[in-house]
Amino acid sequence: MKTQDPLHPSTKVLLSSHISKERLQWLQMVLPSQKVQSDSASLVSFFLCGDALYSLTHPETVPIWKELIKEPGVRIVADYEDLVDMGLIKGVERSGLAQKGSLNTLFINKENAHVSSAGFLHLYSPYMHRHTEKFLALLDDAVSLSIPVSVILYLDAVHLCHSNQVTTEFENIEQGLDKVQQKSLESGLPFIITACQRCSQARGYMHPGTEEDNAAPCFRNGVWISGLSQLIPLFSSAEIVLHADCINIAGNGNEVYILVVTGTPYGTEHAFGAISFAVALSGKNIPTYVIFAEDGAYCYIPAPDSRFCNTVRDIQSVIMATATPGLLEYGVFECSLSERGIIADNEVPEFQVFRPYDIALLMKKLITGGFNVRTLIW
Template sequence: MTSHFFLLGGPISVERLSWIEECLKFFFVKLNPENLLHHTKAPRDAIFTFLLTGEALYSLQNPQTLPVWEIILSMPSVKIVCDLKELELRGISIGRLKMKNPEQVIYQNSLALNGQPSFWKDVMKFARQHEQPVPSTVGYLHMESPYMNQSSHAALQFLAAGLEAHASVDLYAYLDGVHLGHLGQNPSECENIGSGLEDLHDKAQKKGVSFQVLACGRCAAARGYSTWDDGQGMVISTCTIKPVKIRNLKETIDQFKRNHIILAKDSASFQFKKNGQLSSFPLQEKERSPPVTILITRRPYGTEEAFGAISFAVACAYEGITTRVVFIEDGVYALMGEHKLEIKTHFFNLQEVVDAVAGSANLQFFAFQPSLNQRGIMKNRKLNAVLDIGIPELGQLLFFPPNGVSANHQRVIIF
């Protein structure tokens, strides 16, 4: 059975869970009504799986989001897999949800080789499901700095679970994520992320599988990571630990052209219905690269995330990957009014950036109208290349392959 899954580690608002709920309704009612006729709640037959860790787990107890979860779990073949250790750390109770949906809410994780429950081993079962042959590759896009954000530890656990499953692992460091590889990390009260990466690199070598950490060169340079060319085409830095390679973003995008699953702190993977056999690995042809849908959920200017999302989307499209950008939730503020900057400023006008790249091949922009309506704002009329969409169109973007694309799945990344 076709399987779609979300990996969610950040806070889940009522708004986010509501548009997810509406998209699932669209999937079952409009695209797959046969599932409504053969309703099953057996976890093994799940069509949609939510893998929840970190801050996302609070939504299972929050009185505002809990009713939405109950609606989602009433749909055919939906299940939730919780990170047991994170539930216990936070003291979160899921008793009410578990009592009503005992077979759909899973909190007993698979056992790792050390005999301890491992949520990330469960994640790896989904992350490798497309891969043929084995051993395969799994990738993780990381965008937050270590120590300030627990997501760095989650990234390490994802990579470790991949190695335990005898997969090659890739870590793509973007925006503040480049700090994971800084030399000389010495935290006194938590796990050393740099040492953790070095240990995983050594384990990969012993297992005979690949361990690759690619850091975005533009992001690294902006944060003071000096590099130089050794004269033989190799870019070297004295600021990073050995496994980390500071490279042009193109090298990361080249990995996105391949067929392996790539996840992030908040991400999803949706399989496409195919006639005949699934595409073989590796896939690097333009039309067979998995399409990328980027959801911009943050306000512009306060952080680099909105601009970084657009930059990443442009890079994907330039390399031939079909890329869609959806402004949703607080991301729609980037489209409101007319943005103005002082002359000769080094800052950027996000609307001008969107307008400049909107006509690029393989790249489309969309504005989620319900998010605009909820905030009582309107899109700048000059941004006519940004198309208005609602739930039906968002559902089409998520669950239907773009024209001319024969990939077997789509990557969704939430910025």
């Protein structure tokens, strides 16, 4: 793998969820500065698919994209198949914002070499979310390019392992996994599928007991079920880590994670899931930042009278109990607070308010430090 220039790192951004004006604005804050002279190769590549493609035609986001692509070394690749399926071909062609292409170019570096290995974190159930179809397609692309793969199924993604799936309208995810796994076996490629033990147990896929082999009969064979602390090291050797919405900033040194939580604190399992993932990362001495953005900013509001106060179901209590300066730090975007009329007066030292200048300093520190910066959006 070629040594990265710490001042001009190669950055890949995969976006498949809805992109609001707010999201597009804060995304720019967690990217390397483009105010540099670059060579002919793009330094920042956006890969858009699924609902993210609507932002290429929406009047609120198009002007922001237009300003972004004026920066040196920025390009946008729009998934051609999704553009066709969603009727967006003409609209995107008129805007001139993106080039039509395939997401498999995610796995190709500036030097036209394939990445050496890939990690996949998946959070979504198989049929409720189209993210899973795209996840399966990217897995197939990686194996087709002879790239070793490691997968962590987390939260509702453990449902992918339920056997005897029968579908009529949608692609059968169980059969799709079978095909990709068989292709990797025939190619002699490492292909590791794992599932979070806590999530599997909560969803009824684990028999009570202490034996290692205690998965329910309906659970997919060949899946390694374990705690996050055992699974996370699989990603440490991966050149790129992919998620439905993610950013990979290539570096020469150790990995660091930024987990951006965008959903309300108590409406889904995502906020707690992100914090648990962050705690597991820090437990392996991997520096991690958890930043609450968009509706995640509601986490900043204290609830001292809640019946869950000082329990694991109280997010601020968990933050105060787990924050470790320099290893696991928490913050919230000031722009997301102001967008929701939340006053930044919560005096919790472990819960920082990140202004654009603060984020710029953090990103500069991480990038010039040569870290592989892996941003996962929850």
